[in-house]
Amino acid sequence: MLCDICTTNQATVHLTEIIDEQMTELHLCEECAKNKSMDMEQQFGLADLLAGLTDIGKAQVEGKEAVKLKCLVCGLTYDDFRKIGRLGCSECYTSFRKYLIPLLKRIHGSNKHYGKTPLVLTKPVRMKSDAAELKENLEKAIQAEEFEEAARIRDALKALEKKASENK
Numbered sequence: 001m002l003c004d005i006c007t008t009n010q011a012t013v014h015l016t017e018i019i020d021e022q023m024t025e026l027h028l029c030e031e032c033a034k035n036k037s038m039d040m041e042q043q044f045g046l047a048d049l050l051a052g053l054t055d056i057g058k059a060q061v062e063g064k065e066a067v068k069l070k071c072l073v074c075g076l077t078y079d080d081f082r083k084i085g086r087l088g089c090s091e092c093y094t095s096f097r098k099y100l101i102p103l104l105k106r107i108h109g110s111n112k113h114y115g116k117t118p119l120v121l122t123k124p125v126r127m128k129s130d131a132a133e134l135k136e137n138l139e140k141a142i143q144a145e146e147f148e149e150a151a152r153i154r155d156a157l158k159a160l161e162k163k164a165s166e167n168k
Contacts, residue, residue: 003029005036071095127164131157 001011009029015036017024028036069078074088078096081087093100104110134157141150 001027003027003032005029005032069096069099123167124164127160127167131160131164134160 003009003011004027006029009031011027012030013028013033015026015028015033017026026036070076071088071092072095073091076088076092078099081092081096087093087096134153138150138153138157141147141153
């Protein structure tokens with residue numbers, strides 16, 4: 001199948017566009033697909049997407065509290081973040097945490113990172129995250145007064161901590 005735009009190269013990218021509830025399929029070669037993606041990014045960039053997603057949560061903001069938030073390190077305000085869609089520094093994550101957690105959940109479906117870990121670090125990192133999860137579950141079980149479940153979790157946590165100390 002030939003590219004719908006240049007009609008000379010073989011189509012390797014198949015794009016479906018839905019505009020005004022009208023679906024069209026485009027079959028593009030790699031070069032035309034790159035050009036098309038650049039055009040789309042200029043029209044609708046990542047910053048615009050993030051800014052739009054933060055506007056969704058605008059109704060959840062209590063009063064003007066979020067607008068007054070300001071990063072102590074770089075001086076970026078939450079309102080500026082909503083406009084540009086980018087944080088100024090690593091401290092912004094701490095400063096805007098209350099509003100970033102729901103945003104990350106909407107974007108990724110979770111606010112925890114489950115990405116790849118270097119093989120050398122995989123086991124210690126997994127043990128550490130498992131221990132943190134067990135501690136969190138233990139607190140929940142205690143709060144819910146499920147003491148048998150809490151005892152089971154406590155024992156699992158002790159076993160994990162023992163295994164971790166043996167590996168050191």
